Amino acid sequence: MANMAQAIRMALHYAEENLGLTDVFGEDVGPPLGGVFTCTQGIQSAWNSPLDERGIIGMAIGLALAGQKPCAEIQFCDYIYNTIDLLKIAGNTCWSSNGDWNVPMIVRTPVGSGIRGSIYHSHSFDATATHIPGWKIVMPSTPLDAYGLLLAAVLEDNPVMYLEPKALLRIKGEELIPGEPADDKMLSKMIDAPLGERSKWKPQWPALEKYVVPIGKAKLVREGLHVTVVSWGRTLPLAAKAAKALAENEGIEAEVIDLRTLWPYDWEMVSASIEKTGKVLYVNEDTEVTNFGEHLIRRTIEDHFYKLLAPPRLLAGKFVPGIGLADNLEMASVPQLKDITDAIRALAAEQP
Amino acid sequence: MSRPRLVDRKEEKSSLGSLPAELLIRMHDLMVKARVLEERLIQMYKSGHGYFWIGGPGEEAFNVPLGLLMKKGQGPAYDYLHAHYRQSATLLALGESPIGALRQMKNTATDPYSGGRNFAGHFSKREWNIAPVSSPIEVQYAIAPGTALAQKRFGGDGITIVTGGDAGTAEGDFASCLIWSSRPGNELPILIIVTNNQWGISTAAATQHGEKHISDRGRAFNIRSRTIDGNDPVTSYLELKEAMEYVRKERKPFLLEAMVSRLYGHSSASGANFVGDEPDCIKSFEERLEAEGVLTRAEMDALRKKYTEEIAEMARQVRDEPQPDGASIYDHIYWEKK
Numbered sequence: 001m002a003n004m005a006q007a008i009r010m011a012l013h014y015a016e017e018n019l020g021l022t023d024v025f026g027e028d029v030g031p032p033l034g035g036v037f038t039c040t041q042g043i044q045s046a047w048n049s050p051l052d053e054r055g056i057i058g059m060a061i062g063l064a065l066a067g068q069k070p071c072a073e074i075q076f077c078d079y080i081y082n083t084i085d086l087l088k089i090a091g092n093t094c095w096s097s098n099g100d101w102n103v104p105m106i107v108r109t110p111v112g113s114g115i116r117g118s119i120y121h122s123h124s125f126d127a128t129a130t131h132i133p134g135w136k137i138v139m140p141s142t143p144l145d146a147y148g149l150l151l152a153a154v155l156e157d158n159p160v161m162y163l164e165p166k167a168l169l170r171i172k173g174e175e176l177i178p179g180e181p182a183d184d185k186m187l188s189k190m191i192d193a194p195l196g197e198r199s200k201w202k203p204q205w206p207a208l209e210k211y212v213v214p215i216g217k218a219k220l221v222r223e224g225l226h227v228t229v230v231s232w233g234r235t236l237p238l239a240a241k242a243a244k245a246l247a248e249n250e251g252i253e254a255e256v257i258d259l260r261t262l263w264p265y266d267w268e269m270v271s272a273s274i275e276k277t278g279k280v281l282y283v284n285e286d287t288e289v290t291n292f293g294e295h296l297i298r299r300t301i302e303d304h305f306y307k308l309l310a311p312p313r314l315l316a317g318k319f320v321p322g323i324g325l326a327d328n329l330e331m332a333s334v335p336q337l338k339d340i341t342d343a344i345r346a347l348a349a350e351q352p
Numbered sequence: 353m354s355r356p357r358l359v360d361r362k363e364e365k366s367s368l369g370s371l372p373a374e375l376l377i378r379m380h381d382l383m384v385k386a387r388v389l390e391e392r393l394i395q396m397y398k399s400g401h402g403y404f405w406i407g408g409p410g411e412e413a414f415n416v417p418l419g420l421l422m423k424k425g426q427g428p429a430y431d432y433l434h435a436h437y438r439q440s441a442t443l444l445a446l447g448e449s450p451i452g453a454l455r456q457m458k459n460t461a462t463d464p465y466s467g468g469r470n471f472a473g474h475f476s477k478r479e480w481n482i483a484p485v486s487s488p489i490e491v492q493y494a495i496a497p498g499t500a501l502a503q504k505r506f507g508g509d510g511i512t513i514v515t516g517g518d519a520g521t522a523e524g525d526f527a528s529c530l531i532w533s534s535r536p537g538n539e540l541p542i543l544i545i546v547t548n549n550q551w552g553i554s555t556a557a558a559t560q561h562g563e564k565h566i567s568d569r570g571r572a573f574n575i576r577s578r579t580i581d582g583n584d585p586v587t588s589y590l591e592l593k594e595a596m597e598y599v600r601k602e603r604k605p606f607l608l609e610a611m612v613s614r615l616y617g618h619s620s621a622s623g624a625n626f627v628g629d630e631p632d633c634i635k636s637f638e639e640r641l642e643a644e645g646v647l648t649r650a651e652m653d654a655l656r657k658k659y660t661e662e663i664a665e666m667a668r669q670v671r672d673e674p675q676p677d678g679a680s681i682y683d684h685i686y687w688e689k690k
Contacts, residue, residue: 050535054494055528062498062512065483066428070498085488089495095684097476097484098467102687134685157687 001173002180002187007143008039008108008164009191010177011150012071014208016045019154023063025049026056026073026108034193036075037110037169041193042203053079057086057107061093064105069154074109076117077125077163084128090159091134106153106160111139112234112285113334114167119322121166122330124286126232129161130262130295136215137262139163141236143173145260148213156215163262165233178209218266220273224253226348228273230296231283232259235335239283242341252348262292267299274300278309281347285334288316310350315343368644371586376646379420379585381655383412383634386441388659389450392667393457393472394616394624401671402457405620407473408438410613411547413633414582417589418545419445421596422513424480428506432481432499434492434514437473438547439485446480451666461676468676490520493529493544500533500540500605509600515545518609519552521566533605534573541603543595544575547582549614553622570607582610583633 002010015021024040030048034041049056053074060072074080080087090103113122129137136158140146146164153160172184181187190204218230221240224247231239236258243254255273259265274280280300282293293314300312317323317334324330335343368376390409397405408415419442423431435442440453452464453475459468465476465484476484483495496514503510514529533540546566550557563569570577576598580591588610595606613630617623641647 050528050531052528052531054525055497055532058491058494058496058525058528059498059501059532062434062495062500063502064498065495066432066499066502068498068502086491086494089486089488089491092486093484094687096466096470096474096486097478097684098463098465098469099684099688100465100476100478101484104687136686157689 001175001184002143002177003170003172004140004143004146004164005037005039005169006187006191007146007173007177008150009041009043010180010205010208011147012040012043013205014210015151015154016043018210019151020069021045021071021154022068023047023070024073025059025070027051027075029073032198035073037166038192039108039164039169040073042191053083054086057083057090060105060107061086061090061103064103065101069104071106071108071154074107076121076123077109077111078120078123080109080125087132087135091132094158095134102157103159104157106162108162108164110164110166110169112165112167113323113330114165114234116325116327116330117166117323118325122323124284124317125163126262126284127286127291129163130292135159135161135263137161137163138215138260139165139233139262140260141165141168141233141258142175144175144177144211145213145219145258147177148211149215149260151210151212152215155212160215163233167234168237178211179207181206213260216261216264216266218260218269219258220255220269221258222254222256224255224277226252226277226279227254227344228257228270228277228280229254229283229344230257230259230270230280232262233284235283235285235340238335238337238340242337242344246341246344250345252345254344254348270296271303274304275307278307279347279350281313281315281343283315283335283340283343285317287319288314289319291316309352310347313343313347315339368586368640368646371589373646375589376586376641379416379589380637380641380647380652382416382441382445383585383637384652384656385450385659386412386416386444387634388656388663389440389444389453390616392663393453394620396454396457396667397620397624401667402459402472404471405457405624406437406471406618408440410549410615410630410633411438411582412441413585413637414547414588414610414612415439415441416445417585417592418442418513421589421592422446423510426479426481428499428503429508429510430481431510432483432496432503432512434483434496434499434512435475435485436492436516437471437485437487438517439475439515440473443475443482448477450663451670454663454667454670455673458670458673459675460670460673462673467680490516490523490525492516494525496542497529497532497540500542503541504538504603511596511599512540512542513545514542515547517552518546518548518550518557518561518566519555521546522560530569530573530575530607534575539604541599542605543599544605544607546607546609547612548609549612551614551618553618565609567607567609575605575607577607577609579609579611582612583631583636585633585637
């Protein structure tokens with residue numbers, strides 16, 4: 001099965017061939033490197049830009065205004081912060097022109113911890129992104145969803161922020177992308193650029209098919225009766241793993257939802273699950289103060305207060321200025337498997 | 353042009369004879385119309401028919417020829433304009449009615465640029481490739497290379513025009529524009545304009561900028577550059593025409609710095625009162641038109657009177673138009689397929 005980086009690459013290829021994607025660009029995105037995480041290797045429309053994040057976002061806005069379909073990359077979301085006012089413009093152009101202009105652009109950026117990236121390669125961006133109206137914000141946790149959400153982003157008429165959990169980029173999926181060969185060694189031979197000299201290399205793309213994950217639809221990863229766990233990105237597979245172990249070993253049945261789209265989010269699915277369990281834990285790794293999970297808690301309280309069996313909980317990154325390099329520092333800063341397991345167990349045990 | 357020229361033509365007036373009388377009369381007409389519009393907007397602000405005024409009185413001699421020379425239309429075959437908020441004269445020269453600006457000043461639901469959402473002078477008109485003006489200074493310089501790249505690809509002779517003020521060139525977006533417009537092998541068809549009024553709100557440019565001319569910064573990127581007297585409509589017309597022809601044909605960037613005046617201060621925040629110590633481009637143009645027998649004083653007075661009456665009548669009409677409904681705040685957050 002493809003890993004997430006390969007899935008993104010295949011989606012970009014499918015989109016440039018079939019869906020009118022015109023530009024895949026950013027720092028080191030074009031040949032020879034094809035992206036620091038290899039996500040853009042072999043993409044025809046990929047090109048290298050100056051080392052200028054504001055220039056990258058501005059270029060994407062301009063291309064979109066002129067009818068192109070750009071997908072810009074910010075190499076690490078840690079470096080997207082100096083573009084915030086341009087992101088605001090992309091998000092407000094339709095509204096401030098009273099519906100006259102739209103900005104159909106995509107920004108891809110790797111987010112979060114998990115590669116021992118220290119202070120400037122571990123940031124999250126979901127809390128900040130969800131403060132910018134006018135965007136649609138997605139964050140896959142599997143290669144298949146990465147493929148399907150990226151095709152949806154290309155088909156979208158509005159700006160889409162596509163957050164890539166960098167810890168998951170190298171993780172292989174459990175589901176085949178339509179058209180992907182079943183043998184991953186063969187896939188690697190077909191679409192991974194060789195190390196070293198690669199100027200003559202060309203990918204052999206499999207016969208990919210259209211597969212769209214609609215923006216705004218969450219995914220029920222695991223059914224359960226006792227606790228609802230809502231997560232996205234890096235912490236989602238950890239939540240699923242924790243829930244599986246708790247079910248097998250302790251009889252705690254957690255329902256796990258992968259939100260997938262942060263805005264506009266699938267409240268219908270989350271809400272129905274809270275109705276059923278009466279308990280909800282939100283898990284993500286962005287810093288916990290003014291975290292998007294806090295918004296979801298507000299919504300939970302307003303809509304479900306009288307049916308809740310325990311206070312809604314948030315497990316998120318610690319509110320500290322950065323994620324330190326040393327193993328212990330990173331582990332102490334953002335939720336790990338044990339933290340999630342403990343939080344689910346504790347919530348399941350809470351009695352009114 | 354064999355090589356980039358950097359000239360300060362402040363003292364050097366082009367002869368009126370370099371342009372046909374018909375064009376001189378048309379430019380004068382539009383300059384007066386734009387000035388009367390701005391003065392009406394200021395008056396609306398002062399009499400409580402708007403919350404804030406910002407605009408371009410003092411830039412008409414440059415902004416009118418710019419509008420006249422633009423290739424107007426929608427899509428990459430036509431010129432894109434990424435303007436700043438002192439550009440009403442360009443819009444009028446393109447053929448826009450002044451009533452839209454009045455509606456935006458009064459923030460009515462009928463405001464054609466933002467539906468009562470944005471300040472005066474914040475134009476937007478997709479039908480003519482006028483990208484929405486936004487208040488952050490200089491962001492348009494980061495965005496403009498995008499439309500220019502689309503046009504480079506498209507071919508034809510459509511170009512991208514971006515304008516901004518001198519103070520904002522201190523922002524990194526101006527450097528971004530120079531870099532992205534001049535990538536070797538990917539030079540862009542973009543006319544980069546700075547209207548230099550030598551002020552950033554209350555701060556004099558000379559106290560903050562060490563470069564002699566802003567246009568000098570183009571030289572580092574091999575961008576053809578020039579500084580011109582933007583208070584002279586004839587010079588402005590001829591220089592803009594030459595620069596635009598170069599960009600249209602060569603598909604390469606050009607940096608044009610136009611020295612202009614700021615006749616009513618930065619905005620209503622600084623009072624919006626006439627300043628007497630800066631050159632007034634309409635006054636000097638009218639003296640020349642009269643001296644060379646193109647127009648008489650009486651004709652010019654009559655023109656101003658005509659526009660004053662027409663625009664006052666429009667302002668009266670706008671005064672009674674409805675404000676946007678509060679419930680409309682959720683409209684157009686996302687694009688609706690048309």
